Amino acid sequence: MNSSNAQMKAVTIPEFGDAEVLRVDTMPIPEPGPGQVTIDVAYAGANFAEVLYRRGVVDVPLPFVPGIEVAGRIRAVGAGVEDLTAGQPVAALTIVDSGGYAEVAVTSADLVAPLDGLGIEMGVAAALPSNSTTAFLVLDRVARIEPGESVLVHAAAGGVGSQLGQAARLLGAGRVVGTVGSEAKIETAKRFGYDEVIVRDRLADAGEFDIVVDMVGGPARRAGLDRLGPMGRLVVMGNASGAEDVAIPANELWFTNKTVSGFNLAAFSAAFPKAAGRTLRRAVEAAAKGDLRVQVETLPLEQAAQAHRRIEAGATTGKLVLDVAS
Numbered sequence: 604m605n606s607s608n609a610q611m612k613a614v615t616i617p618e619f620g621d622a623e624v625l626r627v628d629t630m631p632i633p634e635p636g637p638g639q640v641t642i643d644v645a646y647a648g649a650n651f652a653e654v655l656y657r658r659g660v661v662d663v664p665l666p667f668v669p670g671i672e673v674a675g676r677i678r679a680v681g682a683g684v685e686d687l688t689a690g691q692p693v694a695a696l697t698i699v700d701s702g703g704y705a706e707v708a709v710t711s712a713d714l715v716a717p718l719d720g721l722g723i724e725m726g727v728a729a730a731l732p733s734n735s736t737t738a739f740l741v742l743d744r745v746a747r748i749e750p751g752e753s754v755l756v757h758a759a760a761g762g763v764g765s766q767l768g769q770a771a772r773l774l775g776a777g778r779v780v781g782t783v784g785s786e787a788k789i790e791t792a793k794r795f796g797y798d799e800v801i802v803r804d805r806l807a808d809a810g811e812f813d814i815v816v817d818m819v820g821g822p823a824r825r826a827g828l829d830r831l832g833p834m835g836r837l838v839v840m841g842n843a844s845g846a847e848d849v850a851i852p853a854n855e856l857w858f859t860n861k862t863v864s865g866f867n868l869a870a871f872s873a874a875f876p877k878a879a880g881r882t883l884r885r886a887v888e889a890a891a892k893g894d895l896r897v898q899v900e901t902l903p904l905e906q907a908a909q910a911h912r913r914i915e916a917g918a919t920t921g922k923l924v925l926d927v928a929s
C-alpha cells in the first residue's frame with residue numbers, strides 16, 4: 604500500500620533477464636498495512652532466490668523489487684502490531700512479497716526478529732533471516748533430525764550450506780559432511796561445522812547418511828539419494844546447478860525405505876508466518892550467542908548486479924549483503 608508521496612531508492616527488475624537488467628530507481632515509500640511493519644533498511648541480503656526472480660524462473664509482476672531479507676530499524680507499525688516500535692533494530696524476512704533491495708521495506712510483523720541488546724552488527728543480521736532460518740527448518744521440521752544422526756549437505760561453503768552444517772551441530776547431529784564443487788572451497792566450508800568436506804564428484808566413497816540436503820540438483824541430487832541409508836531422508840531445497848529435474852521413482856523409495864521431501868521458505872513463510880518468525884528468532888539468538896557464524900562480504904546497493912553475477916557464477920563463499928543506507 605502506498606499512501607505517501609515520499610520517494611525512496613530501490614533496485615528493481617524492470618524486465619526478466621541477465622544481471623544487467625537490474626536498475627537503481629526511485630519509487631514511493633511503502634506504508635504498513637494491518638499486521639505489517641515498514642523497516643528503514645540498513646543492509647539487504649543478496650541471495651540465489653533473487654537471481655531466480657530476476658531470470659523470471661518465479662513469475663512476479665514487473666517492475667519488481669527483489670530482496671527476501673533485511674536488517675534495519677522499524678520505521679512504522681501497522682494496525683494491530685503491538686510488540687514492535689519505531690526505531691527498534693530488527694532483522695526480518697521480506698520473503699513473501701520481497702522488496703528488500705530498497706531504503707524502506709514492508710513485511711509482516713510475524714517475520715521480524717528484534718535485535719535490541721543482542722550485539723549483532725546490522726550487516727551480519729541481514730545475512731541471517733533466509734539461510735539460517737531455512738537451515739533450522741529443513742533439519743528440524745522437514746528432516747526431523749534425531750540426536751546422533753548423520754547429515755550430508757551439498758554446496759557446504761555457500762550461503763545456506765554454511766548455516767546447515769552449524770545448525771546440524773546445534774541440533775545434535777552425529778557425523779556432518781559437506782560437499783563442494785572444487786578443492787578451493789574445502790577450507791572455507793570446514794569452518795562451518797563440518798567434520799569432513801569433500802569435492803562433490805568423490806561422493807561415492809562418503810558412506811551412508813540419515814539426512815541429505817540438496818540445493819544443487821542434477822547429478823548431486825541423484826548421488827545424494829544413493830547415499831541415504833535405511834529410513835534416510837533427502838530434502839530437496841534448490842537447484843543451483845540449473846540442471847534438468849531429476850526423476851525419483853516412487854517404487855525405489857518403497858523398496859529402500861527412503862523419503863524425499865521438499866522445502867521452500869517463501870511458501871512456508873506465507874503459510875506459517877508465526878512458525879517462520881519463531882525460527883528466525885531462534886537463529887538470531889544462536890548468532891548472538893556465537894553458536895551460529897556467518898561469513899559476510901558487503902557491497903553497495905548500487906552493485907546489486909555485480910552481486911548477482913558472482914552468485915550465479917557460484918563464485919561466492921558465505922554471504923553477500925548489500926549496504927543500502929550508506
Ligand SMILES: NC(=O)c1ccc[n+]([C@@H]2O[C@H](COP(=O)([O-])OP(=O)(O)OC[C@H]3O[C@@H](n4cnc5c(N)ncnc54)[C@H](OP(=O)(O)O)[C@@H]3O)[C@@H](O)[C@H]2O)c1
Nearest residue numbers: 651761762763783784818840841842843844866867868917
Ligand atoms: N528452498 C529454500 O527455501 C531455500 C532457501 C535458501 C536457499 N535456497 C537455495 O539453495 C541454493 C543455494 O543458495 P545460497 O543462497 O546458499 O547460494 P550460494 O551461496 O550462491 O550457493 C550456491 C552454490 O551452489 C553451487 N553450485 C553448483 N552449481 C552451480 C551453478 N551452475 N551455478 C551457481 N552455483 C552452483 C555452488 O557451490 P559449489 O561451488 O560448492 O558447487 C554455489 O556456491 C539455491 O539454489 C537457492 O535457491 C533455497
